[in-house]
Amino acid sequence: NAGVTQTPKFQVLKTGQSMTLQCAQDMNHEYMSWYRQDPGMGLRLIHYSVGAGITDQGEVPNGYNVSRSTTEDFPLRLLSAAPSQTSVYFCASKEATAEHGYTFGSGTRLTVV
Amino acid sequence: ELKVEQNPLFLSMQEGKNYTIYCNYSTTSDRLYWYRQDPGKSLESLFVLLSNGAVKQEGRLMASLDTKARLSTLHITAAVHDLSATYFCAVDVGTYKYIFGTGTRLKVLA
Numbered sequence: 697n698a699g700v701t702q703t704p705k706f707q708v709l710k711t712g713q714s715m716t717l718q719c720a721q722d723m724n725h726e727y728m729s730w731y732r733q734d735p736g737m738g739l740r741l742i743h744y745s746v747g748a749g750i751t752d753q754g755e756v757p758n759g760y761n762v763s764r765s766t767t768e769d770f771p772l773r774l775l776s777a778a779p780s781q782t783s784v785y786f787c788a789s790k791e792a793t794a795e796h797g798y799t800f801g802s803g804t805r806l807t808v809v
Numbered sequence: 810e811l812k813v814e815q816n817p818l819f820l821s822m823q824e825g826k827n828y829t830i831y832c833n834y835s836t837t838s839d840r841l842y843w844y845r846q847d848p849g850k851s852l853e854s855l856f857v858l859l860s861n862g863a864v865k866q867e868g869r870l871m872a873s874l875d876t877k878a879r880l881s882t883l884h885i886t887a888a889v890h891d892l893s894a895t896y897f898c899a900v901d902v903g904t905y906k907y908i909f910g911t912g913t914r915l916k917v918l919a
Contacts, residue, residue, distance in 0.1 A: 738897060738909045796854075
């Protein structure tokens with residue numbers, strides 16, 4: 697199993713550009729989440745999903761869209777990139793049991809100039 | 810406003826010493842998770858705490874949960890350099906929606 701795969705690993709965008717961060721998991725996990733990590737602020741939840749077709753907002757959803765058309769994929773879309781969205785983005789997935797926490801991808805480092 | 814606060818934020822300690830990292834949270838929850846992150850890497854699951862009074866131990870690390878006090882601790886015994894990392898707690902606030910603490914950056918000095 698590949699686990700949680702995020703692409704790309706690095707990206708530089710210009711202000712105003714849009715892009716999609718890809719996330720795929722091959723563990724048949726129902727739950728998936730997107731976090732951003734900024735220095736001194738820990739990880740903040742952007743959006744999460746409890747299954748295909750169901751998404752909900754997290755702590756910092758503004759400027760981001762998500763969809764979950766399949767169990768495997770949970771892409772994160774930046775609609776119009778801003779320098780404040782420069783961050784490291786982590787996707788994570790988990791099965792529907794409390795005994796195991798989220799499994800994280802390797803992250804995407806995004807810079808908006 | 811939901812808060813998950815860790816302290817200290819930074820911890821520099823000598824090898825062989827003991828110390829405790831604290832995680833306080835402001836909502837009702839009996840599910841708390843600890844993660845480790847090495848510089849430039851992803852997060853690795855350390856402990857899963859699912860009830861009041863839960864205690865888990867792995868090597869030199871021991872985690873506990875007091876749901877009534879809304880407090881979890883991560884205790885480090887006889888620290889070694891390999892434990893240098895950033896440690897995060899995360900609270901399940903419902904339906905596997907995790908809110909993370911700010912992290913504690915631990916540096917163990919030889």
